Amino acid sequence: MELIWLVPVAGLAAVLYALWLAHDVLKRDMGTPEMQDVADMIFEGAMAFLRRQYATIAILSLVTAVVIGLIVGAVSEGVKAIDYNDGSIEYGAVTVDQWEEGLMTGLAFLFGAACSALAGYIGMYISVRSNSRTASAATRSLKEAITVALRGGAVSGFLVVALSLIGVSTIFLLYTEALGNDEAIGPFLIVGFGFGASFVALFAQLGGGIYTKAADVGADLVGKVEAGIPEDDPRNPAVIADLVGDNVGDCAGRGADLFESMSAENIGAMILGVAIYAVTGDLEWVVFPLVLRSFGIFATIAGLSSVPFFVKDDGKQDPMTPLNFGYYIVCALSVVGLGIATNVMLGDEWYWFFFCGLIGIATSIAFVYITQYYTSGGWRPVKEIADASRTGPATNIITGTAVGMETTAATAITIAIALVASFALGSEADIPGAGSFTTGVYGTAVATMGMLMSAAYILSMDTFGPITDNAGGITEMSGAPASARHITDSLDSVGNTTKALTKGYAVASAGLAAFLLFSAFLDKVKERIGVPLNDELPINLANVDVFAGGLLGVMLVFVFSSLAIRAVSSAAQDIIEEVRRQFREDPGIMAGTSRPDYGRAVDITAKAALRNMIAPGVLAVGMPIAVGLVFRFMRSEELVLANGTVIQDPSGWLAVAGMVMVGTIGGVMLATFFNNVGGAWDNAKKYIEAGNLKDENGVVEGKGTEPHKAAVVGDTVGDPFKDTAGPSLHVLIKLLSTITLVMAPLFIA
């Protein structure tokens, strides 16, 4: 177990680094009293929403923890020890009985949920404390503004990564060493942690996504369209809610999303490691994901710290450039860390897995570029949409849809290549006793973990987005000088790109991860029905249960998206009515003589968002369970394995397996469409606003022209696509895997 000592060191380093960053940000100048006034309102609104949201999530989590504890306790048969000698795997006596397993699963669920919530809460706290400081820094220099915004964002990024690493390691140690259980069954015992993380992520992303877009759409429709006042105008009662929304969606929501990715994929990779551990007796295969993530943390600290050195304060540099340089440093150091970790830990044929990890790192770089191509203004796709805006909103929407659907190609092909290549390379590794399928799947796990090494950096760039967005709003509302606004505007545009990048990264990691999480689910089923881990369990698409499950899985992602989009409309309606009421009852607001009741608008948005997240949330959690139960009890078939074993009534888990796997494919494609089409519509509008569209006579068709109005329609349509439905789909995909992993016993007859 060499290198395992790195895990606590890295966890501690990440926390200390986050504390130092937080200290550095908080000690900075908070700006003018006007800036502080606006920032305080955003802070209060954000924290109020977060408290209310987490209170709701806490109650839901507690109930769910009890329910899953009882279900697992009641239907499981306990966890069997694994005997491993002379290369074959046998199951021995039950070492953790069913009620112990239920209790441990419920507690792990709560622990995962708590870690996720804690990371989100502290990250948000610093993020909304960084915005006025960024606004203030922007009155002085670009360099300082970038530094503050990036460090503020990095607090969130590092906390998320650190808490996930510490959380998974702690619960693993507790459930194995502390309780005296075999490490081989440890990963199966901690799956509740991943489910807890998914559960919080689902509601955090849904609630945050609905909040941010309801506030945005509501503020725009009633402010810009009805009252004719500009964006971020202090007379608009919903303006603070809009600024709060950026934080709760992009910071807290995406943080929970990636917290879940890392935790669930880490646990899934450990489960896959068990199959190799069982034949080699080397625990390194199980704990390798933890060590690799530790190297990722060190690489990210180095990369982030280097960014300020690349900033040139000459007014010409694209602020994206220093961020990209930092990212390259993270990737280069990750490769070094990957080399050390695989060489030391993964046996004689470690290099195969080193190549797998390289593929993962390359995939993350590929997605950074793919997203930029499809969503930033300099390239063909956005220009095409801007051009189509000339003939009105309908052609803007039609062309945008075509572009958005086209983007699935690069995503699917990249993921397919990464998966097949890492599987093929992994299966080349010759490990006596472990079949090529086992090492191949492990290869895909190493690729996924390689991709996630840079998660803290990506997440820091993501949270950079709402901080700079807010800084722009604060600059606008506090009447700061135009030079500061120029700086925040350039940062805001970079923030849009980094937010889009993060979504691409999250989709790709979800796609890669699906395969490993699915294999982990099958390992869990094998463990339950007593099939050796190195045997194949066919989820045959020609089986009617698998096919029907797959159909229902794709349907789930469509209907879930429908509910998420509808939730935004419904919540926006509440805000529109509140703003109309305030304008009607106090004419002083429009005159600029009385201050609108921002707090009430924030409050109403929060309530509406939370109310509207229930339906899609229940569908996401309930449908896989319902399908599993219906197929388990309504169908009666048998399945014959390659070794002749006959398995009775497999329909429940077969349907669930089809649902998870095919639903994941559908979800990855649909989320890609939503994220990219929304980003492209947004940037097509910005492209026109920047004066890049000209008519046949060379006259600029900018803000206020008919093409611009058409582009605004596209942008508005894209809002719930890219910030509510798309990101919620990432979470849904991973939730499907973790919920079925935990609930597996329920679907097995």
Add this chain to the structure above:
Amino acid sequence: MELIWLVPVAGLAAVLYALWLAHDVLKRDMGTPEMQDVADMIFEGAMAFLRRQYATIAILSLVTAVVIGLIVGAVSEGVKAIDYNDGSIEYGAVTVDQWEEGLMTGLAFLFGAACSALAGYIGMYISVRSNSRTASAATRSLKEAITVALRGGAVSGFLVVALSLIGVSTIFLLYTEALGNDEAIGPFLIVGFGFGASFVALFAQLGGGIYTKAADVGADLVGKVEAGIPEDDPRNPAVIADLVGDNVGDCAGRGADLFESMSAENIGAMILGVAIYAVTGDLEWVVFPLVLRSFGIFATIAGLSSVPFFVKDDGKQDPMTPLNFGYYIVCALSVVGLGIATNVMLGDEWYWFFFCGLIGIATSIAFVYITQYYTSGGWRPVKEIADASRTGPATNIITGTAVGMETTAATAITIAIALVASFALGSEADIPGAGSFTTGVYGTAVATMGMLMSAAYILSMDTFGPITDNAGGITEMSGAPASARHITDSLDSVGNTTKALTKGYAVASAGLAAFLLFSAFLDKVKERIGVPLNDELPINLANVDVFAGGLLGVMLVFVFSSLAIRAVSSAAQDIIEEVRRQFREDPGIMAGTSRPDYGRAVDITAKAALRNMIAPGVLAVGMPIAVGLVFRFMRSEELVLANGTVIQDPSGWLAVAGMVMVGTIGGVMLATFFNNVGGAWDNAKKYIEAGNLKDENGVVEGKGTEPHKAAVVGDTVGDPFKDTAGPSLHVLIKLLSTITLVMAPLFIA
């Protein structure tokens, strides 16, 4: 082989009935000289497009036929005879050598393509000859107008069904009896027929879909929006192209779509019958699908003939009512026919398959109602979209998208229930030697064939759509009395519903059929690699090739849709420029003193549509082949079957299998979304135009108001969704199955 004599009788009956209908329609009054003038222009335009389109398709088909003949000849190992005794199936000597097989496949392909083209051509001929006669009839009575339009449509419906039945039977007889081959290998020899039908359908639907929407969008944007003249105004040079488009999309396109459905599913069902024939020695299992379809033809003749008796000329009756009554008669008689056919042909436990067929008939009824609920004005979904139009085009699009995605639920659940239930019922049938999997899959095939029994009726109602739509246009352009326009308007609205129904029916049959066609593909693979037909060949979703293939399959349906939508924009651009040119160069057109050059607009639309159908067409045909080849040659794995057989290098066909199956699921869901959202947007606009939307003070917000303008945007966006992308996806789904069925040897190492 009892009842087999019914097949030629039914084929002949259908042809004679179609001839009688055609005679009846053609002898009717052609209307005023003005009507005839317009009708002649539509006729010429439609026939010119059809000739040009079929010439293109003919060349493509000839080349493709030669290519697939050569490929099959070069890579296949010939077809082996099947020995069947004491319940086990063995493969014997090669009875059709590889070059014979290549030749037969190529010829079958051409024959299938020719039958499809012939059916489309004659159907279109009568359809565009029926429009002025319907317009003329509308000046006299509703009853006469319905009768003419429905009979005109029925010519197309019956010819499509008859030519498919006659074509499949003829080629089957030729390749077995005439050439002296065993009937058991017959279905494998005629798969080329299904591929030929798919091939023509793909280009017919794509070309027709692009034509109709490019003309529609082009005519609207430049006529209604730019020039401010009403729809169907004779001054618009694109008006004839628009009317021609209705025929080439809904009549020729949909006809080819359903021709393909029936042919491919019929052949697939026959292949599945071989597995039971091989153990029972009863050829009935193979030819049963032909007999069942024959009963469907008789039922449809009775149902269609009864419609005029239900029409009440009291001005109050909804014209949908008599059409529904006719449909009930078809369904009731189909149940009788199903009972006779299963009882006589399918052994002692025939009743299980009778139940399967009932499920198919019930599914077709269910889809008729689901489509009506989601796309007609009386129900919640359309009202919701109309309401959302109040806040502008963006909310109209957002709400429409949410509604469209929601509709996938009913579709997926209905198909899943139908599939699982028919499989479960079929697998109850105890046939010695045939496993429950074999009889279960046969059960789904019986359900699919049961659903298709009413195809001729559905198709008649579908073609009713463009005929009444054209009749409305002719009435408008020829200045007929308002009473006639009132009648054609009411028929046009019914036509919209029947067109939407047909799409729902086509999607459902594609979904049901996927399972049986996929099983047929696996049977073909088994036959090639020498695995007994009753053994299971696992297409394991946990296999990386299957998963990657699935990902690429869903990507294919998204990218194909993107290309189809983009093709409409691109072709519309050509028309817009032509109309602008005509307006500019001849001011007499707008003044009404000179006649626009309709022919040139028709010609340009045709060229643009054909040019733009190439890219999506090539993608659809090329990608499955490319994926199969890449995986076959780049990957090297082995697959172990349940009986211990080791299969080398299965990656090619595994990836293709994943692609077809998961791609089909994605395609069914996406097509459902496109068809329903487009229909709902269209009817939300009509709902507002009919004066059903009122503001808070009860004032009607009708034509010309802001909500109406917003609804027009939604309707325009929906046009390429529902009439190009959606219907082309149906065809793509089935093409995926038939192309892989024919090309299977190419993917097997």
